[in-house]
Amino acid sequence: MEIKSRNFYNEILTEHNMHPDYKHELENADLRLEGVNPNCGDDIWLELKLDGDVIVDGAYTGDGCAISQASADIMLGLIIGKTREEALGLSDIFTRMIKGEASDEEIDSLEEASALRDIAHMPARVKCAVLGWHTLDELLGLE
Numbered sequence: 001m002e003i004k005s006r007n008f009y010n011e012i013l014t015e016h017n018m019h020p021d022y023k024h025e026l027e028n029a030d031l032r033l034e035g036v037n038p039n040c041g042d043d044i045w046l047e048l049k050l051d052g053d054v055i056v057d058g059a060y061t062g063d064g065c066a067i068s069q070a071s072a073d074i075m076l077g078l079i080i081g082k083t084r085e086e087a088l089g090l091s092d093i094f095t096r097m098i099k100g101e102a103s104d105e106e107i108d109s110l111e112e113a114s115a116l117r118d119i120a121h122m123p124a125r126v127k128c129a130v131l132g133w134h135t136l137d138e139l140l141g142l143e
């Protein structure tokens with residue numbers, strides 16, 4: 001059972017890495033910020049389009065390891081259509097999940113992003129997994 005679920009999570013990460021939904025440039029982005037993880041060489045540009053308080057579109061470009069890229073792609077799928085506050089709430093849960101501090105119920109609310117929960121046991125990859133989310137926090141805090 002454990003092995004089966006691990007494979008399932010790996011499939012989610014591989015799928016987002018090979019066929020990302022949001023890896024492209026965004027025309028007329030309202031917010032744009034670079035996020036860098038020098039430990040691994042991950043470097044992304046996160047772009048968001050806002051209508052009032054709602055994130056109506058988003059995308060990212062850049063390079064990096066499979067975890068950083070898949071995590072950013074999954075994050076965008078989760079936050080588009082959400083309000084700024086809801087997106088920051090999800091980011092808080094994600095960060096706590098990676099630290100091993102989120103409840104099962106909270107982790108469920110992260111949908112596909114819960115595929116990254118095992119990163120909590122891989123300290124060297126933590127900064128890869130949180131790069132997109134930390135960039136999001138900074139970006140939403142800019143205005």
Ligand code: ZN
Pocket residue numbers: 037040041042064065066067068127128
């Ligand atoms: Zn990385």
